[in-house]
Amino acid sequence: MDKNTLFSSFGKWISPICTKSFTDRIAMTGQDKYVKKLTTIAYLKLFLHAQIQQRDALRDIAVDVLSKGFQKELGLSSISASQLCRKHNQVDPASLESVFSELVARIRRSTSPTVFRKDFKIIDSTTIGLCLQKYKWAEFRQTKAGIKLHFRLEYMDDDTVVPEKVTITPAKKNDRTQMDALVNEIGVTYVYDRGYVDYAKFDDYCDRGIFFVTRTKKNAVIRSIDSFQLPAESAVLSDEMVYVGTPQKRMENVLRLIHTVDSEGNPVAILTNRFDLKAEEIGQIYRERWAIGVSS
Structure with missing residues (x-):
């Protein structure tokens, strides 16, 4: 041009x-x-x-x-x-x-989300490096400063995703600190990575009717209490009802643990409080998060 x-x-x-x-x-x-x-x-x-x-x-x-x-x-x-x-x-x-808020509102008014995805939102973050000499308040590492953008992304249609809400924190701040700002709508399913895992919040979400799909932490203590039968041709490895946490500090609500593969074929363990969907649908919902690629 x-x-x-x-x-x-x-x-x-x-x-x-x-x-x-x-x-x-x-x-x-x-x-x-x-x-x-x-x-x-x-x-x-x-x-x-x-x-x-x-x-x-x-x-x-x-x-x-x-x-x-x-x-x-x-x-x-x-x-x-x-x-x-x-x-x-x-x-x-x-x-x-x-300006940002007005643009989001205009996009929402001009599009009709698909039935499957209208209540499905993705939470993610990305870090932006800054000069430590100029931004000492945002010290990230010994020689680097940075801020972190936390996004809530919403599908407008099958192929269009927009950031409908954004919060900004110093890069050192844990992702979990932004959950109250980004995860707050009853009846909506939020998809996020294990940086946002917070078992106390999960209990609260279960009690309030907020849904989530996320990856388990590597050191998560999980006890299986039941399992669901899977179709012979399913790509899902296992589908269980589980308790999460130690006996001394355990979630009150039962969750669902699904072992499947991500978009690159690597094994992944997914926690969710959605019991109404098929295991394959839960796996696909989590893979959608990687397709967006805000950060990893």
Whole structure:
């Protein structure tokens, strides 16, 4: 795609994001009250364009503004990396969060989820590395800082998945700390990896009617109390009713333990409180998590 095509299409691409409600919010909060050049709307357009073009540095973004086509879209003729850095510190994150929330709401209104997946959501996280010298509050390792994005992903149709909720924590913070924020809807099935395993939460979910599908921890103490018969041609190795935990600290509710294989054919042990689905369906639900690939 040449630059002329890019900039003639850019306004159309960003129109669902740079909406009147966004500009109204900027006016209401007074973020641009004394701004003469780099407005918040221009800032947003700059970084949306940088995302499309996969820019790696503020200097690269500043160079993009030298394009006449882009200058017309932005309403400014030049910008420096230092100005972009200062604007970063001035923009209200709540304004950008409102853009995200509005986009999710619009996508939901325009699509009809499939019957099978409408109550099936995926919880996952990904870590973003940062410079330790600049972000000491987010120290991750001895020489590295980082933050962690925790996602709740929802199917819009068979092939489209969107992040409908996101929380941000320092990278050191355990995934389990975000379960209250991400796992909270009665009747919904949540799929997540063992980083989110919390047996006390599992008991609470069982009592409240929240469903989950997850992988067991390697050191999990499990006692089988019954097993289900499987079809001869099933790829599932075993399907059992189990108690999880030690006799001194055991879950009150009975769970289901399914041994099957993941999308790459490796053995995997899955815990769930869904007893109404076939074992093969539970295995497929967990494999869907790996198909999304937010993180591993």
